[in-house]
Amino acid sequence: MPQDITFHDYQTEDYYDELFDAQGRPRPGAVLLAEKINSLPPGELAQRRDEIDRALLRMGITFTVYGDDEGTEKIFPFDVIPRIIEAYEWNHIEAGLKQRIAALNLFLNDIYHDQQIVHEGILPADLLEKAKSYRRQCEGLSPPRGIWCHITGTDLVRGGDGAIYVLEDNLRCPSGVSYVLQNRLVMKRSFPQVFEASRVRPVIDYPSRLYQTLTHLAREHVGEPTVVVLTPGIYNSAYYEHSFLAQQMGVELVEGRDLAVKDGFVYMRTTDGFERVDVIYRRIDDDFIDPQAFRKDSMLGVPGLMDVYRRGRVALANAPGTGVADDKVIYAFVPEMIRYYLNEEPILPNVPTYVCSREEDRNYVLANLDKLVVKAANEAGGYGMLVGPHSTKEQQYEFARLIANDPRNYIAQPTLALSRVPTVVGDKIEGRHVDLRPYILYGEDIWVLPGGLTRVALKKGSLVVNSSQGGGSKDTWVVAMNEQQIAESETPL
Amino acid sequence: MTLEKASFAMLSRVAESIYWMARYVERAENTARFIDVTLNVILDQPENTNQQWDPLVQTTGDVEFFREHYGDSTPENVLRFLTFDAEYPNSILSSLNAARENARTVREAISSEAWEQLNSFYHFVKRAASNGRLNGPAQIDFYQEVKQHSHLFNGILDATLPRGKGWHFANLGRLLERADKTSRILDVKYFTLLPNAYDVGTTLDDLQWSAVLRSVSAFEAFRKRYHTITVHRVVEFLVLDGRFPRAISFCVNWANDSVHQIVGSPLGAYRNEPEQRLGRLRAELVYADVDSIINRGLHEVVDDLQRQLNDVGSAIHETFFAMRPVEQIQATQVQQQYQ
Known part of the structure; x- marks a missing residue:
């Protein structure tokens, strides 16, 4: 007897829920979806979920589980219940992201030139000097069109108060956008009617927007610039995405060994000989792109690439050196940057952040280690982190020592009660915590992909959304306003 | 019709992977063909079956590898060797694995449809391999299906590239x-x-x-x-x-x-x-x-x-x-x- 998976017994359990209000009523954008799911014949939802899993396996949207002899490939778990964002709320998020990226770009340009923000005493000089991802090689660099961060994936969370906060800015090589496009594709195939009726804004034009963003960087006189995507190779966990984006843009996917520098230009090795390359969307970290400029032991990069870049004969997206803005201490100053460079108040707030190099903050953090989340400034992916409420006394003691030894390297934030979205778990629906990563392109102007990647912590009560630690993803629906374009239900890929 | 640049240049690495992808699929298909036809001959002429299987080992040109790992040309040995042996680089399973790995490095250069078919093909053989020994009608069906998968793949390449x-x-x-x-x-x-x-x-x-x-x-x-x-x-x-x-x-x-x-x-x-x-x-x-x-x-x-x-x-x-x-x-x- 197939189980009936519906919202009838769904509980929000005092968390902010993205689809239901505190009284358990669907929010306006979710009414149709709730009706549709509640009226599916028994077993139908489970069946569609299984179909989607098979489709993802067939399309090869998988990551390899390491340490397994069989080389098992797993799909990145996908949940069929979408996250829905109302139009008015999206407008607020979009405006906030555009403002933030504009300020961050000005900041990057400033710190690699005159460092006025430091001279005016807004950002302490020693904080910048000690940022591990600051690149001296980029000082004095003027990237094409003055743009440093062409592609950004900013992580947002909603707290228990219902407000949206910026958790981190990813200005290096943010990944995940391919899942946004593929999730949408499988949702449209599985729930065409509800999809159409819900007036969802499209995401399908991301690859062509990305292509425009990249060609915008080519030198003026190049008629049809040659754009490539540079990947570390097939063993990189985001390789599928590199390949997908190259395919969708219709450009070559290259590895370092496919490229060579000669006489001040970058070439790729083809069956017809060498062909000049104008724009490189690089999905390799700064450290590895050029062994002559950065890490000498890199086998992934292209020797001499930075030199060609400095002369303006090839464009790189993102520009090298953007990682400094990902430093968690620098992050704490983004609201100040917005005020300083744009003379505006930040539209999207940061998560309240204690900077341990400030004495006052440090004392507070040390006294409240059991309540706070402590993060190392230069680490990512959940490393170098203390989650106070779930930590032991020994762990807290260890972090107190670490902070006292190197206060510059630590920040702390309150533990957030992340919002939840209903999620199919076995044969029922339960709330699970989510975050949101919208993607922002900076080309002729700043453009935000409507929605983004909603990552969901599939383990009950967990706040960790990373795919390596039991995370999955959901389609993200931004409800269109009247004059806005909506996604077609049948769009061939 | 305007004449454009006849054909765009292609990365050497990509060209190589496409070439080997197609080659390995063809190799898997031909191995399945040889086995399929041998199984059919044996149905017509059931005595001395080992004599029927030995030539298959010889067609591979890898007789030494076989003798070393398997010894006699019993039907079980030859079928395992040619079909599911993950250590033998030219078995059907290994060929498909190699074809797929090559395709994976160039999936943006072939069509999505061709990649998906090759991926399904690989999963089909991999599933059969983990299910173990094939018997009776299932055995003949399996090699027929390998052939069909290969035809489908080649048809998709021809129809979409x-x-x-x-x-x-x-x-x-x-x-x-x-x-x-x-x-x-x-x-x-x-x-x-x-x-x-x-x-x-x-x-x-x-x-x-x-x-x-x-x-x-x-x-x-x-x-x-x-x-x-x-x-x-x-x-x-x-x-x-x-x-x-x-x-x-x-x-x-x-x-x-x-x-x-x-x-x-x-x-x-x-x-x-x-x-x-x-x-x-x-x-x-x-x-x-x-x-x-x-x-x-x-x-x-x-x-x-x-x-x-x-x-x-x-x-x-x-x-x-x-x-x-x-x-x-x-x-x-x-x-x-x-x-």
Whole structure:
């Protein structure tokens, strides 16, 4: 007897829920979806979920589980219940992201030139000097069109108060956008009617927007610039995405060994000989792109690439050196940057952040280690982190020592009660915590992909959304306003 | 129609992967064909089955590996070896794994549909491998399905890829592999069947030779052309026929066409070694006759063919895939200006 998976017994359990209000009523954008799911014949939802899993396996949207002899490939778990964002709320998020990226770009340009923000005493000089991802090689660099961060994936969370906060800015090589496009594709195939009726804004034009963003960087006189995507190779966990984006843009996917520098230009090795390359969307970290400029032991990069870049004969997206803005201490100053460079108040707030190099903050953090989340400034992916409420006394003691030894390297934030979205778990629906990563392109102007990647912590009560630690993803629906374009239900890929 | 740049340049690494992707799929298909036809022969002639399986090991050219890992040519051993042995690089499973790994590195350069089909194909064989030994009807169905999967893959390639360099490299890979495999099955069967002078002209002989034809899907086409089976005719058909898609001459002819399309030089002329070698081999086959092949000795002729096909493969590698040093960039630019 197939189980009936519906919202009838769904509980929000005092968390902010993205689809239901505190009284358990669907929010306006979710009414149709709730009706549709509640009226599916028994077993139908489970069946569609299984179909989607098979489709993802067939399309090869998988990551390899390491340490397994069989080389098992797993799909990145996908949940069929979408996250829905109302139009008015999206407008607020979009405006906030555009403002933030504009300020961050000005900041990057400033710190690699005159460092006025430091001279005016807004950002302490020693904080910048000690940022591990600051690149001296980029000082004095003027990237094409003055743009440093062409592609950004900013992580947002909603707290228990219902407000949206910026958790981190990813200005290096943010990944995940391919899942946004593929999730949408499988949702449209599985729930065409509800999809159409819900007036969802499209995401399908991301690859062509990305292509425009990249060609915008080519030198003026190049008629049809040659754009490539540079990947570390097939063993990189985001390789599928590199390949997908190259395919969708219709450009070559290259590895370092496919490229060579000669006489001040970058070439790729083809069956017809060498062909000049104008724009490189690089999905390799700064450290590895050029062994002559950065890490000498890199086998992934292209020797001499930075030199060609400095002369303006090839464009790189993102520009090298953007990682400094990902430093968690620098992050704490983004609201100040917005005020300083744009003379505006930040539209999207940061998560309240204690900077341990400030004495006052440090004392507070040390006294409240059991309540706070402590993060190392230069680490990512959940490393170098203390989650106070779930930590032991020994762990807290260890972090107190670490902070006292190197206060510059630590920040702390309150533990957030992340919002939840209903999620199919076995044969029922339960709330699970989510975050949101919208993607922002900076080309002729700043453009935000409507929605983004909603990552969901599939383990009950967990706040960790990373795919390596039991995370999955959901389609993200931004409800269109009247004059806005909506996604077609049948769009061939 | 406006004439654009005829064909865009292609990354050497990508060209190489597409070539090997197609080659490995073709290899898996041919292995399945050999097994399929042997299973069918055994249904007609159930005694002395080991004698039927040994030639299959010989067609691979990897007899030493087999003896070392398996010993006797029992049906179980040979089937395991050729189908699911993950350590043997030319088993069906290993071939598909290699095809898929190559495709994975160039999935943006082939069509999504072709990638998805190859991926399904791989998962199909991988599932069968983890289910263990195949028996009875399931066994025959499995090899039929491998063949179908391969046909579907090749059909999708043909129906979704523009006739640019990518398609031509894939075509080159599969045709060279096919020519090689057709020559091997012919060689081994000829070797095992011919010494049996008593059998020549008997029903058994007919059965064996029709099995050879069936293994390359040539039985019906052969019948239409010749009606009755003689060794001369089988050799003539499988080596020299210019219209049957698995005949060696056909494969060489169209491989030659593809390499000329890739380079952009007219047929009948050459700019590089692959074109020269393929053109020469093609001419040899077009102007050959079956009597001189038999007189010279089929085995010697096939040996020579395989050597030439290997040389073509090496020339393709050197000309299109090998990473040239940076110092040659200047030279290439100059060369382009003169073209």
